[in-house]
Amino acid sequence: MKPLLLAVSLATTLAQAAGPVQLDIRADRPGPVIARQVYGQFAEHLGAGIYGGLWVGPDAEIPNVRGWRSDVVGALKALKVPVLRWPGGCFADEYHWRDGIGPRAQRPPRVNTSWGGVIEPNAVGTHEFMDLAEQLGAEVYINANLGSGTVQEMAQWLEYLTADGDTALARERRANGRDQPWKVPYWGIGNESWGCGGHMKPGYYADLYKQWASFAKAPRGNRPKLVASGGQELELHWTETLSAEVKDRMAAITHHQYSLPTRDWQKKGAAVGFPEAEWIATLAVPQTIDGYLAKHREILDRNDPGKKVAIYFDEWGSWYDPEPGTDPGFLVQRNTLRDAVLAALHFHVFHRHAERVKMANIAQMVNVLQAMIVTDKARMLLTPTYHAFAMHLPFMDATSLPVQLSGVPDYTLGRYSIPALSASAAKSAGGKLILSLTNTNPQVGLPLQIAVGGKAVRTVTGQLLTAAAMDAENRFDAPDRVKPRPFKAEAKNGLLTLTVPAKSVLVLELQP
């Protein structure tokens, strides 16, 4: 134990000897608004992502509102979920909406061939999902089935949701209990059409997209933004093809990128008990995304100079080996401090590209992959990722501000080298100066001096998320092990130097 402590304190001394990192926020150069939708969520019919985790049915003993569990919905409401994507993912391209309307007892059970081959009871369908979104106060982003559905099926689903006249589909919706049309702001046409959504090539998909988009009709004032499936893992070709060929009715192109510690889908790496090499490897992914987004933006700026087409990063997050003893098709994994730091690094990237990135949806909201919430029958647990989202609430609809950093050391291990400090600043919708920081180095705290337009700040207050171990997690018997704590620092003799603790996320409000 002792030699390790000595090594750590020596490293800390060395880092401090290099002098504090200097951070200057250019409040005089406001950038684009950070769309609150980049704090969006995704809930798929996958494992306990819906059934059990969110939906228990109206007759369950677990307290619920019309079938949706009250504890989980209550915790999610505190995150002000801006938008919720449903029903998939890969499941979207095997989902037939008519299976999920009408009396629940009469709905057809199907096999969920995407996830675990379990029976999909269709107890959660259109009406139930829209009720969940209303309970959360979230916009809906519905992903239509291009892979195994038909244009007619898609067109009728959209009409069922939005028709305001006296059409047969509107009557059917009313007979099923919903009088007024729902608002449907976002409508996805296929999911991962390069893969589970049909293994298509971009040119073929672009043609199909144009056809499907032509029939995705809704009344004026309630027309969704239409969203095209983008390419595999950030590759550029789909963005090039779609932005060149689809000129109308494409509000956004999606991207998915998961963070696998090993980059190997056969053996991704453990969620807990991982070596430091897998800590840095995981945290290096957002830097790659940052670089790729710059390249996608170059393509879009060329093909869409009017900036009509956004990027929706509608699946992101960590993906580890499944929790031992669980069905691998249910994508159950544990969530640690590493996931919270990873989330904050993604937020910084999305803020940096706020001009084009107008939505992002972490995968997934409850019990699946990098979840906010884990449930076990009647019990519920908030993960470190939940807390990272909660800490960043002030960034929703904030105006991004450029940050100049000097003296940031690299954090290097093996073949990975990333900046030890990542920062993102903004002016919140309420007019406050806010700053998010992550220290990616798990060993060394970083001394930091903050200025706004060259003028040192006097006081910072906020919340700090860190823990003793890289894989610290919340458990049902210790639910608050990783939880934000209040943080405050004040200038002494006119100078404020604070330390961003090792392996931490820090969100601050600044008083210049």
Ligand code: AHR
């Ligand atoms: O989020 C899990 C799966 O990952 C989604 O269903 C799919 O779109 C992606 O490959």
